[in-house]
Amino acid sequence: MAGFLAASAFFPGPGSSPAASARSSKNATGELPENLSVRGIVAKPNPPPAALQVKAHAQALPKVNGTKVNLKTVNPDMEETVPHSAPKTFYNQLPDWSMLLAAITTIFLAAEKQWTLLDWKPKKPDMLVDTFGFGRIIQDGLVFRQNFMIRSYEIGADRTASIETLMNHLQETALNHVRTAGLLGDGFGATPEMSKRNLIWVVSKIQLLVEKYPAWGDMVQVDTWVAAAGKNGMRRDWHVRDYNSGQTILRATSVWVMMHKKTRRLSKMPDEVRAEIGPYFNDRSAITEEQGEKSVKTGDKLDGDATKQFIRKGLTPRWGDLDVNQHVNNVKYIGWILESAPISVLEKHELASMTLDYRKECGRDSMLQSLTTVSGECTSTGTKQQASAIKCDHLLQLESGADIVKAHTEWRPKRSHTAFERASDEIH
Amino acid sequence: MLRCHTLPQCRLLAQPGAGAGVLRRRVAPGGTARWGAAPRVSGVEASSPSRAAVEGGERPSMAERLRLGSLLEDGLSYKESFIVRCYEVGINKTATVETIANLLQEVGCNHAQSVGFSTDGFATTTTMRELGLIWVTNRMHIEIYKYPAWGDVVEIETWCQEDGRIGTRRDWILKDLANGEVIGRATSKWVMMNQNTRRLQRVSDEVRDEVFVHCPKAPRLAFPEENNGSLKKIPIRTDPAEHSRLGLVPRRADLDMNQHVNNVTYIGWVLESIPQDIIDSHELQTITLDYRRECQHDDIVDSLTYIEEGEERCTNGSAFAAPHPEEQRQFLHCLRFAGNGHEINRGRTVWRKLAR
Numbered sequence: 001m002a003g004f005l006a007a008s009a010f011f012p013g014p015g016s017s018p019a020a021s022a023r024s025s026k027n028a029t030g031e032l033p034e035n036l037s038v039r040g041i042v043a044k045p046n047p048p049p050a051a052l053q054v055k056a057h058a059q060a061l062p063k064v065n066g067t068k069v070n071l072k073t074v075n076p077d078m079e080e081t082v083p084h085s086a087p088k089t090f091y092n093q094l095p096d097w098s099m100l101l102a103a104i105t106t107i108f109l110a111a112e113k114q115w116t117l118l119d120w121k122p123k124k125p126d127m128l129v130d131t132f133g134f135g136r137i138i139q140d141g142l143v144f145r146q147n148f149m150i151r152s153y154e155i156g157a158d159r160t161a162s163i164e165t166l167m168n169h170l171q172e173t174a175l176n177h178v179r180t181a182g183l184l185g186d187g188f189g190a191t192p193e194m195s196k197r198n199l200i201w202v203v204s205k206i207q208l209l210v211e212k213y214p215a216w217g218d219m220v221q222v223d224t225w226v227a228a229a230g231k232n233g234m235r236r237d238w239h240v241r242d243y244n245s246g247q248t249i250l251r252a253t254s255v256w257v258m259m260h261k262k263t264r265r266l267s268k269m270p271d272e273v274r275a276e277i278g279p280y281f282n283d284r285s286a287i288t289e290e291q292g293e294k295s296v297k298t299g300d301k302l303d304g305d306a307t308k309q310f311i312r313k314g315l316t317p318r319w320g321d322l323d324v325n326q327h328v329n330n331v332k333y334i335g336w337i338l339e340s341a342p343i344s345v346l347e348k349h350e351l352a353s354m355t356l357d358y359r360k361e362c363g364r365d366s367m368l369q370s371l372t373t374v375s376g377e378c379t380s381t382g383t384k385q386q387a388s389a390i391k392c393d394h395l396l397q398l399e400s401g402a403d404i405v406k407a408h409t410e411w412r413p414k415r416s417h418t419a420f421e422r423a424s425d426e427i428h
Numbered sequence: 429m430l431r432c433h434t435l436p437q438c439r440l441l442a443q444p445g446a447g448a449g450v451l452r453r454r455v456a457p458g459g460t461a462r463w464g465a466a467p468r469v470s471g472v473e474a475s476s477p478s479r480a481a482v483e484g485g486e487r488p489s490m491a492e493r494l495r496l497g498s499l500l501e502d503g504l505s506y507k508e509s510f511i512v513r514c515y516e517v518g519i520n521k522t523a524t525v526e527t528i529a530n531l532l533q534e535v536g537c538n539h540a541q542s543v544g545f546s547t548d549g550f551a552t553t554t555t556m557r558e559l560g561l562i563w564v565t566n567r568m569h570i571e572i573y574k575y576p577a578w579g580d581v582v583e584i585e586t587w588c589q590e591d592g593r594i595g596t597r598r599d600w601i602l603k604d605l606a607n608g609e610v611i612g613r614a615t616s617k618w619v620m621m622n623q624n625t626r627r628l629q630r631v632s633d634e635v636r637d638e639v640f641v642h643c644p645k646a647p648r649l650a651f652p653e654e655n656n657g658s659l660k661k662i663p664i665r666t667d668p669a670e671h672s673r674l675g676l677v678p679r680r681a682d683l684d685m686n687q688h689v690n691n692v693t694y695i696g697w698v699l700e701s702i703p704q705d706i707i708d709s710h711e712l713q714t715i716t717l718d719y720r721r722e723c724q725h726d727d728i729v730d731s732l733t734y735i736e737e738g739e740e741r742c743t744n745g746s747a748f749a750a751p752h753p754e755e756q757r758q759f760l761h762c763l764r765f766a767g768n769g770h771e772i773n774r775g776r777t778v779w780r781k782l783a784r
Binding site: 320335339 | 513514515517518519520521524526530533534537538675676677679680681683684692696697699700707
């Protein structure tokens with residue numbers, strides 16, 4: 001109990017008192033009596049069983065949103081240190097340091113125990129949750145982090161993870177973020193309030209900057225968060241790093257709009273949905289304005305080479321390309337877009353950046369064609385490495401004419417094969 | 429003609445040495461390494477910390493330490509667990525059969541790595557490499573009793589053993605990690621082929637000694653029951669197919685480093701000509717594929733489906749199979765080149781009614 005009392009000193013403010021949240025948690029879940037005090041503090045990362053998820057979440061919201069004294073900082077992620085995020089006022093109230101430390105330790109240990117014991121989906125084995133599993137919410141509850149090991153079948157011809165693999169990871173973390181935050185309605189990605197109204201999220205634009213491609217057996221760490229995009233849209237950003245070295249692998253940003261599932265018409269964001277997701281908005285940007293512009297520069301002098309066009313026809317979705325709604329999964333479009341990229345580009349270059357504009361969806365019976373226009377070599381300012389950068393514009397369309405996706409890609413010469421180097425090291 | 433699997437870099441990465449003192453470093457069969465698209469990267473050995481110590485001089489990466497797979501105590505089989513990711517799930521909200529096939533390949537590769545295979549992840553022994561021999565897959569048979577959903581964890585155990593004079597087989601058992609229930613089984617047959625002449629080769633005693641050290645001596649079969657589906661012959665049908673999907677083309681992602689279509693893609697193609705009403709009302713319980721020829725980027729493929737009736741219908745002797753014959757549908761398949769009609773592979777699928 002000492003820990004509990006000290007905790008209430010630690011987090012002043014009526015809305016954020018552990019007692020209040022503990023009570024609300026208890027009401028919502030009716031479970032876990034012995035861990036209640038801690039549960040009140042670590043309200044979000046471990047959502048209770050699915051049926052009660054929404055309620056608990058709704059209770060938790062005001063605390064997160066309304067107070068500077070951020071409860072989320074006391075979370076089992078040992079990377080965060082409590083004093084780092086403590087507000088100034090608390091120092092004045094603190095009786096003595098040793099008691100504070102005792103309180104913090106107790107809370108951390110209890111939270112950690114809570115973390116490992118709580119099994120929010122009955123079938124999940126604990127040991128996998130953190131390493132390979134669903135990831136967890138970190139940093140003020142606004143960022144979701146998950147790790148992935150690159151599997152053998154996710155590698156492309158050059159022994160590094162394909163761009164589709166990386167995009168698949170982005171999709172997985174987005175869904176897991178929504179699920180972990182207790183915002184999963186029926187179907188992938190729609191919140192409960194959205195599901196009630198038959199609304200779904202639809203991606204409208206994605207921009208990626210790839211710095212380094214991971215190899216088989218590498219572990220990548222993906223951070224993702226959301227923000228508002230205009231009045232009715234949502235932006236989701238990702239930052240992917242190599243787990244070992246911390247080096248950035250890729251940065252991405254995406255814009256999502258809401259659409260009615262049946263009529264397929266775009267919809268404004270209802271206030272109830274805004275209330276559900278608003279508290280999660282994090283203004284941070286994965287791709288800064290400058291980086292974003294650099295990658296999509298249109299004013300570069302071209303080297304005088306004529307643009308070349310390539311086309312690949314007869315592309316059809318297979319069963320494995322379809323999601324639960326029998327629509328083509330948006331990651332698949334990338335593979336099709338690259339179908340018409342000439343081998344000469346693919347063999348010697350790697351994708352450095354890509355911007356995708358999703359126009360229309362397609363289903364099983366569509367027949368598509370993929371067009372690529374290569375803009376020749378680009379002599380934009382930059383380091384020597386960009387000397388032979390290539391830009392392409394892509395169009396994926398139905399053979400009947402409607403545009404499905406427009407894309408712009410930039411390529412740089414392949415880096416020295418780190419995988420290869422590692423391979424030669426291993427021999428000795 | 430058989431499905432080939434070879435990578436030029438096999439030659440570059442030398443086998444660390446069948447002569448190495450430690451027993452576990454001896455090469456063991458693991459022909460699945462090539463089954464699928466993935467070219468091998470550097471040798472990631474030592475799937476368990478103890479092995480890392482034993483190897484000495486190998487530096488296990490973070491990924492290896494965190495890898496959840498490991499050899500079992502007797503060193504004769506390998507187990508690894510995988511979480512099903514959202515993008516691996518299909519229209520039924522469960523993992524697709526291609527996902528399962530990919531996982532089988534992954535665990536096969538990891539097994540090969542963990543028993544100290546050549547760093548390229550193949551089952552090619554020193555002797556084999558010297559003679560230019562490779563393993564190629566001949567037949568693949570997968571049965572799935574319960575498809576895992578997004579977030580489920582599947583534990584796969586795999587092992588391999590001799591199969592007659594010219595071959596090896598790799599078997600798998602898939603379990604739901606949460607409750608230990610068997611959710612699937614699979615077996616595959618491999619033969620040795622000279623990669624230059626493309627002719628089959630018997631397994632010489634020399635190669636046998638190298639290769640089959642690490643396999644169960646008593647036969648251990650994923651499908652021990654008599655008359656099981658994995659042994660059934662797949663006949664050729666000459667009548668017109670009831671269903672077909674023509675003009676399938678390989679995508680870049682379907683190709684391996686040698687520009688051959690990978691094995692998992694064929695599964696997708698076989699399913700392409702299944703009619704929509706079966707896809708909507710049934711799920712795939714069993715698929716058997718016999719690999720005959722290889723396919724490359726510019727080939728165009730036709731997928732044909734024939735209904736299989738009569739005595740050829742699989743008996744439901746196994747406790748695992750669907751409970752009621754009327755709820756099963758069975759088909760024969762043929763993938764062939766659109767141009768000259770030559771057979772690429774032939775197959776059989778069995779479907780059980782979805783409980784909707």
